[in-house]
Amino acid sequence: MPSKPAAPITIDAVYAAPGYLFRRMQQIAVSIFMEECKAFDLTPVQYAALIAIHTHPGIDATRLSAVIAFDRSTLGSVIERLQAKDYIERKPAPEDKRIKLLYLTKSGAAILREIIPAVKRAQARMLEPLKPADRKALMGLLVQLVDLNNDASRVPLRAEDALEHLGKGG
Amino acid sequence: MPSKPAAPITIDAVYAAPGYLFRRMQQIAVSIFMEECKAFDLTPVQYAALIAIHTHPGIDATRLSAVIAFDRSTLGSVIERLQAKDYIERKPAPEDKRIKLLYLTKSGAAILREIIPAVKRAQARMLEPLKPADRKALMGLLVQLVDLNNDASRVPLRAEDALEHLGKGG
DNA sequence: CAAAGATTGTCAGTATGCTGTCAATCTCGA
DNA sequence: TCGAGATTGACAGCATACTGACAATCTTTG
Secondary structure, eight states: OOOOOOOOHHHHHHHSSHHHHHHHHHHHHHHHHHHHTTTTTOOOHOOOOOOOHHSSTTHHHHHHHHHHTTTTTHHHHHHHHHHHHHHHEEEETTTEEEEEEEEEEEEHHHHHHHHHHHHHHHHHHHHSOOOHHHHHEEEEHHHHHHHHHHGGGSSSSOTGGGGGTTTOOO | OOOOOOOOOOOOHHSSSSHHHHHHHHHHHHHHHHHHHTTHHHHHHHHHHHHHHSSTEEEEHHHHHTTTTOHHHHHHHHHHHHHHHHHHEEEEETTTEEEEEEEEEEEEEEEEEHHHHHHHHHHHHHHHTOOOOHHHHHHHHHHHHHHHHHSSSSOOOOOOOOGGTTOOOO
C-alpha cells in the first residue's frame, strides 16, 4: 500500500476545526446579544460583571475577575466604563488600602432588572436553529468541556475559591 | 397555584448560558492554540489567514474576509502584521487599482508546513477531555449551529460566493 | 459620456483579551 | 520587628473584533 500522502492543507480543514467553530460561535453569540440588547448599551462582558457584582456585593476586582473568568487587566477598563455609566460604585476597603469594593448603584440594579428579558431572548436565539433535544445535548457537552478544560485557560474560573473572604465560601 | 416568582438573578444563571459557555470555550481554545504554537509566533487568526491565502492565492482582502468570516477592518491589521513578518506579499491588481492581491512568500509557505503538527495537537487537546463519541457529537452539533446561524453574525461566512472572481466558483 | 451608485482599502474610535511590569500595600517568617 | 515575598490595582503594549466614515476607483445607467 502506498504511504498515505500528507493531507492537503486547505481552508476546508479549518472550517471543521474545533477552534474555528468556537471562534465563529462566539462571534455569532456576541452579535445576537448586542442586537437583542441594543436598547441598553451593555456588552455581554459588562452584563456578566454587573450580575456578578449583584450576586456578590462588595467583591473586589481581583476576585471578580476569578468569578467571571476575565483577565484582571481587562477587567480594569470594564469596571471603569461601568462606573462612568453610573451602574457601579467603588468604595475603599477599610481594612486593606489596596482594595476597592464594588457595589451596584440604583441605576445598575434597575438596568439589570430591565435587561433580563432581552438577555433571555438572546440566549434562546443562539440555540434556536437546533432541535430542542440537540440544544440540551450541546449545552450538556459544552458545560462538561468548559469545566474539564478550566485549567487550560490563562484565567480559570474560580467561582468558589474567590469568595471565601465574603464569608460565603464553603 | 401561586404565580411563579421571578427567578433570582445570580451569576449561576450566567454559568449555564450558551453565550457564556461559547465565550469561555473560545478563551480556552485560543489559550491552547497559543501554547502549542508558541514556537511559531502565529495567532489563530493569522494561521487561518495564511491557510486561506495558501488555498486561494491571489485573493484580495475583502474576499479573504468573507472566506474566513473576519471583519474587513480587523483583517487590515492582520494582513499588515503577516506582511511585516514576511509571510505574505501584496501585489497591485493590473485591472483594478483599488485591489491588492495576496500571496504567500516562501517563508509563509514554510511556516505553514512546519506549524501544522502543532495546530493538530492544539485542536485535539481542546476536545481531549470528552469521550470520543462525545467529541463527534459536539462537533456535529457545532457545525450545524454555526451554519444555521451564519447570517446572524455581522460577517457571515461566504466561502463560495467570494471566490467566483478566481475562476473557482461554481 | 457623465452622473449615480457600489466596491476597496484604510482610518478613527470603542471594547474585549492577553503579557508583562510597577508602586503601594499587606503578610508572614526569621 | 523587619525584611522577603505575595497581593492589588494600574498601566503599557499588542492583537482581535466591530461601527462608522472616507477617498480613490470602478460599474452601471440615463
